[in-house]
Amino acid sequence: LEGDPSQPGNIPNFIAYEASYASADHFVWNLEHEYVHYLDGRFDLYGGFSHPTEKIVWWSEGIAEYVAQENDNQAALETILDGSTYTLSEIFETTYDGFDVDRIYRWGYLAVRFMFENHKDDVNQMLVETRQGNWSNYKATITQWANLYQSEFEQWQQALVSNGAPNAVITANNxxxxxxxxxxxxxxxxxxxxxxxxxxxxxxxxxxxxxxxxxxxxxxxxxxxxxxxxxxxxxxxxxxxxxxxxxTLGGNDTLPQDCAVQSKVSGGRLTAGEPVCWANQQTIWLSVPAVNESSNLAITTGNGTGNLKLEYSNSGWPDDTNRHGWSDNIGNGECITLSNQSNYWGYVKVSGDFENAAIVVDFDVQKCRQ
Missing domain, CATH: 2.60.40.10 (Immunoglobulins)
Incomplete structure (x- = not known):
């Protein structure tokens, strides 16, 4: 129904039939093997069906089978196993005479798959000739393949039927x-x-x-x-x-996770870069020296159980009206990032109901620890 795609104004047509006897989930055969014929004829083979002057059955049926079935063609593998093999030179000479299903479809598939997997550049060069209708060049090309690649083709077949186990790979966060x-x-x-x-x-x-x-x-x-x-x-x-x-929610692997057995603080000064564990109490007051000597700082809390709230001020102890940063997530995972502090001292307030949590202040960083 294609007509001659080499002619200007040619209108392509394709007809698919619905099989009334098929079940509801039945696929449309025409959109697999047969539709590849349509695309192959339109884009890869010059002229109409009778235009080629050399044998192309191996390619036409082989590419349709390969695109439709990909690497899952057990019928083709069985023809290797039962010994009904063909050489590349024999496959390239295939016609529809006698309608040898194995030779036309199974070995056409195997030859096409072999060339795509091992010599795709050669396939692309062959298509340059078939798209222009240069059939003598096409014939010379596949004849050369038959001479060069037969031994490799046989080795490839044996590797194909010597089934190897799959390789399981998990991709996920740890x-x-x-x-x-x-x-x-x-x-x-x-x-x-x-x-x-x-x-x-x-x-x-x-x-x-x-x-x-x-x-x-x-x-x-x-x-x-x-x-x-x-x-x-x-x-x-x-x-x-x-x-x-x-x-647990608020957990952080970069902070101590064993605060239940470590020494704890209930107040005092924090040293930049040194995580500490807290005592189990509802409110803790901490100071941080030299915050104005760092362009950026980050305060990170996490681990333990409960739910804490983190507040910070650069001008005295923080409260609802005096704070320059605060974080109140569910759990103990809190984060405050700040920059360009004016005063030497920074002040931290930790409140809530929590146990075995940890805190660290980092200088010259733009984000909290994760």
């Missing part, structure tokens, strides 16, 4: 907070011979998922071992593991 959604991905997992057809996640807390890219929330702190099992189209499996450390 830290998180209680109740926080963490995304896990298996999308970087690979299989050397086919494709991965199923995945199974075990998040280490009794929960599982079969999604490729699930999200998960942990209900309590701790270190969890996450496992991913992938299965390929040949039934082989592989497993990967990944550790995730979950802390």
């Amino acid at each position: 830290k998180g907070k209680v109740g926080e959604s963490i995304t896990f991905s298996s999308e970087n997992s690979t299989d050397p011979n086919g494709k991965i057809v199923s995945v199974l996640w075990d998040f280490g807390d009794g929960s599982t998922s079969t999604q490729t890219k699930p999200t998960h929330q942990y209900g309590s702190e701790g270190e969890y071992s996450v496992s991913l099992s992938v299965t390929d189209s040949e039934g082989l499996t592989a497993t990967a593991t990944h550790s995730v450390v979950i802390s």
Whole structure:
């Protein structure tokens, strides 16, 4: 129905039929193998169906099968295993005479897949000739391939049917907070011979998922071992593991996490860059010297349990009317960043109901610790 795409004003047409006997989820065959024929004829092969003067069946049927089935063509692999093999020179001479299904479709597919995987630049050069209708050049090109690549083609076939196990790869953060959604991905997992057809996640807390890219929330702190099992189209499996450390809301791995057993302060001075643990009391007052000698400073709190509020002033002890920065998130994770302080002393107030939390002041930084 294409007509002659080399003619100006040619109008392309494509017709697909709906199979009334097919179930509701039945795919349209014409939009797979057959539609590739349409695109190939329109963009890769000069003129109409009868225009080529050399044999192109291997390419026409092979590219349609390869695009439609990609690396999942078990019927083609079985023709290698049962010994009904063809050489490249034989495949390139394929016609529709006798309608040898294996030779036309299976080995056309294998030849096209081999060339795309191992010699794609050669394929691109061949298409330069077929798009211009230079059939003698096309013939010379594929004849050269048959001479150069036959041994490699045979080795490639054996590697194809010597099925290797898939490679499971987990992509995810290794830290998180209680109740926080963490995304896990298996999308970087690979299989050397086919494709991965199923995945199974075990998040280490009794929960599982079969999604490729699930999200998960942990209900309590701790270190969890996450496992991913992938299965390929040949039934082989592989497993990967990944550790995730979950802390309570407000948790911070850059601050002390063992304040319950460390010495604590209930007030006094803070030294820049030195984290300290707090005593368990409702309000703590702390001072920071030389804040005006730093262009930027950041105050970070975290870990422990409870819910604290952090306030700062550069002109006396902070309260609701005298503060230059404050942070009041849920939990103990608070952050205040400041710049260009005028006075030598900075003053910090910590209030709320909390236990075993920690604090640090950092100079000449533009963000809090994470």
